[in-house]
Amino acid sequence: MQSSPKTIGWLRLIVVLSLLLLSACGKTxxxxxxxxxxxxxxxxxKVVVNIGIQGSTGIFSYARDKGIFEKAFxxxxxxxxxxxxxxGPPHFEAIASGRLDFGATGGTPVVxxxxxxxxxxxxxxxxxxxxxxxxVIPKGSPIADIKQLKGKKIAVAKGSSAYNFxxxxxxxxxxxxxxxxxxHLQPDEARPALDTGAIDAWSTWEPYVTTAVVQTQAKTxxxxxxxxxxxxxxxxxRTGFTADHPELTVLFLKTYEEVRRYxxxxxxxxxxxxxKTKKLEREIISKVLQNSSPILSPxxxxxxxxxxxxxxxxxxxxxxxxxxxxxxxxxxxxxxxxLKEVGN
Numbered sequence: 527m528q529s530s531p532k533t534i535g536w537l538r539l540i541v542v543l544s545l546l547l548l549s550a551c552g553k554t555x556x557x558x559x560x561x562x563x564x565x566x567x568x569x570x571x572k573v574v575v576n577i578g579i580q581g582s583t584g585i586f587s588y589a590r591d592k593g594i595f596e597k598a599f600x601x602x603x604x605x606x607x608x609x610x611x612x613x614g615p616p617h618f619e620a621i622a623s624g625r626l627d628f629g630a631t632g633g634t635p636v637v638x639x640x641x642x643x644x645x646x647x648x649x650x651x652x653x654x655x656x657x658x659x660x661x662v663i664p665k666g667s668p669i670a671d672i673k674q675l676k677g678k679k680i681a682v683a684k685g686s687s688a689y690n691f692x693x694x695x696x697x698x699x700x701x702x703x704x705x706x707x708x709x710h711l712q713p714d715e716a717r718p719a720l721d722t723g724a725i726d727a728w729s730t731w732e733p734y735v736t737t738a739v740v741q742t743q744a745k746t747x748x749x750x751x752x753x754x755x756x757x758x759x760x761x762x763x764r765t766g767f768t769a770d771h772p773e774l775t776v777l778f779l780k781t782y783e784e785v786r787r788y789x790x791x792x793x794x795x796x797x798x799x800x801x802k803t804k805k806l807e808r809e810i811i812s813k814v815l816q817n818s819s820p821i822l823s824p825x826x827x828x829x830x831x832x833x834x835x836x837x838x839x840x841x842x843x844x845x846x847x848x849x850x851x852x853x854x855x856x857x858x859x860x861x862x863x864x865l866k867e868v869g870n
Contacts, residue, residue: 573604573771575778578617578629580610582804583733583814586630588796589785591803598781604774612712615685617762618644627767628778632658632687632731632759637837639762640855641846647768648760648833650779650861651823655757656750658818659691660735662728664720665743669727672699672748678726679707681716687757690836692729693843694755695748702843720744733814740810756832761822761861768860779864783822790820822865824858 577595579586586608589595596606609626611617614635620626622644632655636648661680663669669678672695682692696702709725713734719725721742728738738744750757761782768775789796793815800811823829830853837850 571603573774575599575604575606575767575774576609576620576625576627577606577778578609578611578620578626580613580617580630581733582806583800583811584630584818585782585785585789585820587804588789588799589781591799594785595778595781598777599774602774602777612714613683613686615639615683618642618646621646621762621764624764624766627764629762630759631762632690633757633833633836634687634690634840635685636760636762636833636855637690637840637846637850637852638685640837640850640852641848645765646855647763647765647857648825648855649763649768649775649857650761650782651758651825651829652761652820653759653818654821654829654832655687655759656755658731658750658759659688659755659757660730660749661692661695661747662720662730662735662738662744663726663747664723665745667726667745669747672696673701675699675727675747676701676705677707679709679724680727680729681709681711681719681725682729683712683716684710686731687759688729688731689845690757690840691750691755693845694839695729695753697839697843698753703845732817733810736813736817737806737810740807740813757836758825758829758832760825763860768857772860775860776864776867779822779861780868783864783868786820786822822861824861824865825856830856 577586579590581587590608599606609620614631615638617626617629617631618635618639630652639646661672669675675696680692682689693703696706711719713730716725716728716730717734717738720728720738727747735746739746761779763775797808797811797815800806801808834852837846837852840846841849
């Protein structure tokens with residue numbers, strides 16, 4: 527049976543309309559599908575940058591209050607999370623477990639972390655360390671010379687920059703750790719012990735030094751500057767992060783340098799900000815900022831030598847159990863690129 531021309535015409539019309547309808551539906555659905563895919567990809571690719579911070583003052587504290595790192599990384603499609611620590615060593619525990627990407631510590635925690643096999647890099651120098659550490663004694667203490675520390679109870683945060691400083695002070699006095707009673711306390715534990723006389727001295731760093739001096743009339747027995755102890759501090763990074771996100775590592779350093787430049791050139795403004803946000807005495811903040819001279823530098827041969835000497839000293843007095851080649855964890859390529867991009 528043959529179809530009539532009229533029937534064939536109707537069939538052709540139905541086929542054409544069906545094709546047009548399918549085409550229209552396809553065009554309508556495509557943007558929605560594209561948006562879903564894009565949103566899924568964005569969520570998958572979003573990077574969280576974990577930054578460690580210690581102390582109520584300093585560049586990271588100021589930057590966090592102002593949201594500066596958040597703004598910089600948002601433009602790169604990344605999110606910033608801050609993590610607070612009482613001292614340097616806990617930074618490396620967090621790095622080892624993958625919970626932290628960047629931080630700032632003294633040189634001794636860097637040595638300890640390398641000894642412990644933590645996978646990290648020291649990526650820039652932030653301080654020469656001379657004015658950061660001190661031995662603090664209570665008001666009215668009869669101790670007048672570092673040799674008089676013999677037989678005394680001295681608090682220190684184990685593995686901190688003040689830990690190495692204490693060993694070096696004892697060495698300069700002709701003493702060693704067997705000649706004193708070293709009590710391992712974090713700053714929030716050591717300060718009450720100093721105030722109550724439970725300890726005779728406290729090896730610590732800023733801002734704890736100035737805070738104790740101003741608030742309780744404690745005295746500084748000796749500082750790193752007094753003994754010309756050169757102990758660089760570092761910005762540190764989780765190696766896995768720097769390998770996966772080299773561009774964000776450079777961005778981190780660029781942002782740090784931009785904050786640092788503003789910070790050191792506007793000390794009165796920064797002091798006002800800390801007095802307002804941290805509820806601390808102006809005298810304390812002002813002295814702490816004057817005593818700190820933050821820098822951002824590649825790890826020059828001079829800094830590398832000082833850091834190696836620090837590790838060698840800690841090994842020689844038995845504070846660490848193996849001799850290190852500290853150059854294995856020092857990495858300047860990211861800070862060199864960052865400084866180049868920021869410009870002089």
